[in-house]
Amino acid sequence: MAATEGNGVAVRLADVAREAGVSPATASRVLNGSSRKPAEEIADRVRVAAQRLGYFPNAQAQALARNTAGLVGLIVHDIADPYFSSIARGVQQGLGENGVQLLLNSTGRDPQRELAAVRAFMSHRTDAILLAGSRSQQEDHELMEALRRYQDNGGRVAMIGQPLPAAGGVQLDNAGAAAALADELLKLGHRRFAVLAGDQSLATARDRVEGFVGKLRDAGVEPVAVREGAFTRDGGYHTAGDLVRDGLLEAGRQTCVFCANDVMALGTMTAVRERGLRLPDDVAVAGFDDIPTLGDMFPSVTTVRIPLEEIGRMAGEMVMEDGDARRLVVSGHPVLRESTRPVGA
Amino acid sequence: MAATEGNGVAVRLADVAREAGVSPATASRVLNGSSRKPAEEIADRVRVAAQRLGYFPNAQAQALARNTAGLVGLIVHDIADPYFSSIARGVQQGLGENGVQLLLNSTGRDPQRELAAVRAFMSHRTDAILLAGSRSQQEDHELMEALRRYQDNGGRVAMIGQPLPAAGGVQLDNAGAAAALADELLKLGHRRFAVLAGDQSLATARDRVEGFVGKLRDAGVEPVAVREGAFTRDGGYHTAGDLVRDGLLEAGRQTCVFCANDVMALGTMTAVRERGLRLPDDVAVAGFDDIPTLGDMFPSVTTVRIPLEEIGRMAGEMVMEDGDARRLVVSGHPVLRESTRPVGA
DNA sequence: CCTAGGTGGGAATGCGCTTTCCAAGGTAGT
C-alpha cells in the first residue's frame, strides 16, 4: 500500500502541476533552477504538491529537453585494479555535489571494448568522457576519430595518465619520478640493478623504464637485465622467476630489482622468496604507484607515490569547469622503505 | 575538418532517414531490433546512410520513447576498497554485452549520500539498482521507502552482501564461513584466540564475529578478547596495538588473532611487527575476504575466500533476467596459509 | 475475376520535460 499514490506509474511534472493548480511551465520553473522565479506563494504550492506526490524528475526527459545529460563517463582498464579504483574514487570526488552521475566502464585493455565504451557514452550524451590508463597508441585511429567527433559535438574529454594530442587532462611525470627513484637508490649505494619492464607497448611502462634506466646510465651504471613481461602481479612473478633461473639474482650479491608497477613488485617478492633468496639482502625490490597495502608488506616496499586519488579528483573537476580542459602534469616522489635497504646498512 | 559532416550538431535519425530516402519509422526499424524487418534492400540503404553520416542513436531519446534506459545503478561504500571494486568488476561482467551501462556511486557509508544516490538513480530511470555492502539497518527508513517506490514503478533491486526483506540479491554466508575458519584453526591446534571485531553495527562484521566465536564456544574455547574498532586497515592497526599494550599478545605464547576483514589483518600484522612480536610464532593472524595481495604477504595470510567477483557477476546477471530477483546465498571457504602455522609445526 | 488476408512503408502521436513566445496585468513616467 503506497502511502502516497497508486503504483506502477511514475508521477510526472504535469501531475504535480495539476495538483498545484498551475501550468507545467510554472511547475518546471520552480522545481529546478530556472532563470525565472515564480512568486513565492505559487512556488510553495508547487513544492508541496511535488512533495506530496513524491515527484522525481525524469532525468532522461530533462536531458532531452536541455540537451545535456548530467552524466560523465569514465573508462578504465580494470576497476578491480587499485590503480584505477583509486582514480575512480578521485573522479567521483571531483565531480562534486552537482548531481552529475558517473558512468563507469572497464574495458580489460581491449581496444574493441574501449571503442564500444566511447560509443556507448556518446549515445548516452555524457557531458564528458574521462579515459584513464595508457593504451597502445596504435590501432586507436578509430578511437581517436570517435573522440574527435565527440568533441566536435561539444563533449569534453580528459585523459588521465596518458597524454593525447587533441585533449587535455592530467598526466603523470612517469619518467621524472622514475629517475628520482633511481637517484635515491644510487645514493643508497645500490649499483647492481635489474629492471622488470612490464609491457613496453604501454606508454606508462615505457616512460618509467626509460626514466629509471636513463638516470642509471647518467651515473654510469648499466642494469644487468631489462626484461619485459605482463604489467601485472603474475607478470612480475614469472619474470622475476626467470631472472633467478638465469642466475641474475642470487644469494650473497644484492641486486636491486625495479618493477614498473607495484603489483609486479609483489609478484617479484613472492617469486624471489619461493626460491630461497632473502629480502632485501639478496634481492632489493622497488615498485611504482604506492598502492595501499604496500606499507604493510614485510619488508615494507619502496616505491614511487603517485597521488592517484588526487589525479582523479583533478580530472573530475576539470571537466566540470567551463572552457577547454587544461593540461596538468603531476609528479610522484620516491618513498624509501625497507625493501631497498642496502646490505650492511 | 570533419571527414563526414559539419560539426556542432549531432546527426539524428531523421537525417539518416532523409539521406536514405525513407521515413524515420523505417530507419528506426532497421537501426535497432524491431519486430518488423524492412526489406533487405531498403535496410541496406539505411545502414549505409547511417554509417556515412556517423549516426549515433540518442540514448536519452530512446529511453524516453521506450520507457527503459539501458542503465543499471551500483551503489558501494567505497570504490577504492578492493572488496567493492572486485564486486563492481563482477557486476559489469554480469551485465554482459547487452549494451547496458553501469552508473556508479560511492557513498562513503553515509546514509544521506546513499539516499541521494538512490534518488539520482531513480531520476535517471535506471532499470535496476544494486546495493553492495551492509549498512546500519537503522535510520534507513527513508532508503527503504525510496526503494519500495522504485520497485513499485517497475525497478529491480538487488542487494549484494546484505539481505533486505523486500528485495532479492546475493548474500554471503558470513557466519558459516567464519565458523568453518574457526573449525580449521582449532584443528590446527590453536586454542588461544583474540578477535578484532570491527564495527559491530555492521551486519557483516557482526555475523562474522558471531560465527567465529560461536564455533569456538562449541569447542569449549573462549577468546581472550573481542575488541571493536574501525572496520579498516587503521582500525586493525590500532586495535591490535591496544591488544599488545594490554598484554594480551606477547612473545612466547602464540595467540591467534581473527580479524573481521583482510585489511584489518594487514594493519594488525604491521602493528604486531612494530612491537617486536614474531609472525606467526607469537601472533598468528587470520583475515576474511581474500583480497588479491594477501597471498604475497610474508608470511602469506590465512583468510576466508569470498568469490567477490562471482558475487557481483551473479547480481549483475540477476537483474538482467525477467521476473523478480532471486535470493542466493554463496559461501566462502577457509584458505589456510603461513600466518596461522601453529608453533612447533 | 473478385475478394479476404497479408505485407511493408509512412504519417502521426506521444514519451516527460524545457523554453520560447504570447498575453494580461501592473508600474512608472509624462
Next chain:
DNA sequence: ACTACCTTGGAAAGCGCATTCCCACCTAGG
C-alpha cells in the same frame, strides 16, 4: 489619464526517438 515598459503565468512548440495506426499494394483462394 494615457502610453511604454516590465513582470508573470500559460500555451505551445519542440528535444530525438519508438510505435500505433493507416493505407497501398500484392498474393492466394474461390
